[in-house]
Amino acid sequence: MSTNRKTLTKELLELVAQEGMVEPSEITPERPLEELDIQSADFVMILMAIEEKYGAYVSVDNELTDVVTVQDLLNLAISKIEAHQAAEA
Amino acid sequence: MNRVVVTGLGAVSACGLGADVLIDATQAGTSGVKPIHFEDLDAQRVKTAARLSEADLVEVLGEKPHRMREPVAEYALTAAREAVAQAGLTEEHFGESCGVSIGSGFGGGQTLNINYLKLGREGSMRLDPMSVPKIMNNAAASWVSMEFGATGPALCLATACSSGSQSIGMGYQMIASGQVDRCLAGGSEACLESGVFRVWELLRVMTAERNRPFSKDRNGMILGEGAGIMVLESLDSAQARGATIFCELVGFGTNSDAGDLLRPDPKRAASCMRVALNSAGMTPAGIGYLNAHGTGTVANDVNEVTALRDVFGADLDGLDVSSTKPIHGHALGAAGALEMIVAIGALQRQSVPPTINFTEVDSKIGLDPVANEAKPKFLNAVMSNSLAFGGINATLIAKAYAPD
Numbered sequence: 001m002s003t004n005r006k007t008l009t010k011e012l013l014e015l016v017a018q019e020g021m022v023e024p025s026e027i028t029p030e031r032p033l034e035e036l037d038i039q040s041a042d043f044v045m046i047l048m049a050i051e052e053k054y055g056a057y058v059s060v061d062n063e064l065t066d067v068v069t070v071q072d073l074l075n076l077a078i079s080k081i082e083a084h085q086a087a088e089a
Numbered sequence: 090m091n092r093v094v095v096t097g098l099g100a101v102s103a104c105g106l107g108a109d110v111l112i113d114a115t116q117a118g119t120s121g122v123k124p125i126h127f128e129d130l131d132a133q134r135v136k137t138a139a140r141l142s143e144a145d146l147v148e149v150l151g152e153k154p155h156r157m158r159e160p161v162a163e164y165a166l167t168a169a170r171e172a173v174a175q176a177g178l179t180e181e182h183f184g185e186s187c188g189v190s191i192g193s194g195f196g197g198g199q200t201l202n203i204n205y206l207k208l209g210r211e212g213s214m215r216l217d218p219m220s221v222p223k224i225m226n227n228a229a230a231s232w233v234s235m236e237f238g239a240t241g242p243a244l245c246l247a248t249a250c251s252s253g254s255q256s257i258g259m260g261y262q263m264i265a266s267g268q269v270d271r272c273l274a275g276g277s278e279a280c281l282e283s284g285v286f287r288v289w290e291l292l293r294v295m296t297a298e299r300n301r302p303f304s305k306d307r308n309g310m311i312l313g314e315g316a317g318i319m320v321l322e323s324l325d326s327a328q329a330r331g332a333t334i335f336c337e338l339v340g341f342g343t344n345s346d347a348g349d350l351l352r353p354d355p356k357r358a359a360s361c362m363r364v365a366l367n368s369a370g371m372t373p374a375g376i377g378y379l380n381a382h383g384t385g386t387v388a389n390d391v392n393e394v395t396a397l398r399d400v401f402g403a404d405l406d407g408l409d410v411s412s413t414k415p416i417h418g419h420a421l422g423a424a425g426a427l428e429m430i431v432a433i434g435a436l437q438r439q440s441v442p443p444t445i446n447f448t449e450v451d452s453k454i455g456l457d458p459v460a461n462e463a464k465p466k467f468l469n470a471v472m473s474n475s476l477a478f479g480g481i482n483a484t485l486i487a488k489a490y491a492p493d
Contacts, residue, residue, distance in 0.1 A: 040351075040352075044291070044292065044293060047293055048291060051134065055132065057134035057135065057290070057293075057297045058293065059293045059294065059295060059296055059297065059308050059309040060292075060293040060294060060309075060386075060387075061293075061294070061296070061307065061308040061309050061386060061387045062305075062306070062307060062308050062387055063308070064387075065387050
């Protein structure tokens with residue numbers, strides 16, 4: 001069963017805040033990750049947490065290079081998680 | 090300066106045993122990538138690697154593993170035996186006049202992995218007492234020197250993905266300067282162990298799908314393993330013993346970014362290629378084929394193509410470029426050696442090996458490599474790049490041998 005997207009978005013925002021070491025109150029979907037000082041080393045931590053929690057493997061590559069804002073990252077993560085869940089189903 | 094020629098090639102790779110087997114596979118576009126499964130990993134995300142087949146492993150390692158040797162040393166020995174036999178070297182050609190220069194990124198990955206798992210699971214203190222000599226990075230170089238009685242300098246460069254190329258370059262320099270008459274040079278890697286594989290997964294530079302260098306839909310590399318060793322000799326010593334000369338090694342460049350550990354700098358990669366061209370006394374237009382580092386990660390591909398545009402400019406259109414990593418995988422410390430053998434194979438066969446799995450030009454980089462099928466071409470000189478983590482770059486150039 002696929003995780004409800006609203007819950008997933010909320011969980012992912014918390015995860016980005018925790019792994020990116022940013023105050024949850026500072027994170028809003030439209031903010032650029034750079035502005036939040038989330039760098040490539042943090043990306044690797046965020047992607048590891050996504051793998052642990054949802055089982056989806058996201059490589060630091062093509063699609064990730066187009067990610068600018070928190071929302072971009074959420075969209076990519078959600079699409080990978082949903083694709084993973086569909087494949088597991 | 091002595092002229093330096095190649096008189097023997099040896100390779101162990103996912104494509105099989107033998108340099109010709111590797112060259113055949115790269116020319117035919119036949120990939121050695123296979124499914125891989127680690128019992129130790131609860132959840133394995135990446136499920137393929139360019140690993141040796143079970144039959145080849147038995148042939149190289151024997152039915153019962155050597156007590157003092159890891160696969161990384163066995164791969165190097167197998168490749169070195171092939172290269173030495175092909176070159177027709179016998180006892181009198183070794184001793185002080187022969188050096189060994191065999192790099193490795195990881196060295197022995199297997200024994201430590203087994204030890205840590207045993208220690209962690211069982212709390213056992215009964216670990217392999219030969220661990221230290223087995224895992225030390227220079228084990229492969231030392232075993233090769235012992236096998237043949239090569240008592241000249243033995244080097245082991247551990248410069249990640251540039252280890253193989255730099256090792257060949259060091260062999261080239263030792264011969265060019267007259268320090269030795271010949272050298273067994275290359276790289277070896279046997280990194281497909283559960284713990285090592287998992288940390289590569291965590292770096293997230295591996296694709297869970299197919300490796301597609303320079304292609305718009307690329308999303309990472311595929312790990313490989315193996316060894317590539319070549320016999321390098323001064324032209325004088327090769328001629329004196331009537332050896333068959335495969336090609337001449339004419340250029341070597343190496344430098345470092347001194348910038349970022351993981352993010353490459355295209356200006357430094359360009360400078361490295363220029364150093365190699367200068368040492369060969371060539372212009373970019375003289376290179377007919379480039380075997381790119383071409384890992385299929387966005388960081389490498391964008392960096393390398395930017396550097397190529399810088400060096401080759403308008404000549405880039407006349408240069409055929411491919412990455413053969415989707416065929417033999419990214420063999421890290423062996424990569425540069427395997428790829429130089431592939432480039433020499435292109436020179437021998439006058440045919441550019443393809444970048445397989447390529448689907449579409451990426452508008453971000455605009456490089457149209459030789460894709461999916463080999464391309465017959467008159468080749469006089471070939472180049473191979475290695476651009477490693479740690480910001481270490483190395484470029485080699487080989488040319489068809491032409492007597493004076």
